[in-house]
Amino acid sequence: MLRAGIRRLNDSHGTVNSETSGYHETVTAAYVRLLDQFLAAGYRTLPLRDSCAALLASPLADREVLLRFYSKAVLMSPTARREWVEPDLALLTLDGWL
Numbered sequence: 001m002l003r004a005g006i007r008r009l010n011d012s013h014g015t016v017n018s019e020t021s022g023y024h025e026t027v028t029a030a031y032v033r034l035l036d037q038f039l040a041a042g043y044r045t046l047p048l049r050d051s052c053a054a055l056l057a058s059p060l061a062d063r064e065v066l067l068r069f070y071s072k073a074v075l076m077s078p079t080a081r082r083e084w085v086e087p088d089l090a091l092l093t094l095d096g097w098l
Helices: 002-012 025-040 048-056 078-082
Strands: none
């Protein structure tokens, strides 16, 4: 549902979903995995307002957080945009962050 929703949103704004723009599978899947770990660390049981505030105060709010796990060349590759690519710099984990 998330993939389809992002693609529809891009379409509605005139953003082409291609190998160089629009939907990015690795970015989407990596954030979902990191958010799942964040919630599993105890934030799932907090009121929504509090978990959102904690998320925004965490390293996950950093616009370039995925570059802790991926080199820019790998993350911005057409392959990573098209399909899931494993991180090349570090395991995709929040261990020790929260």
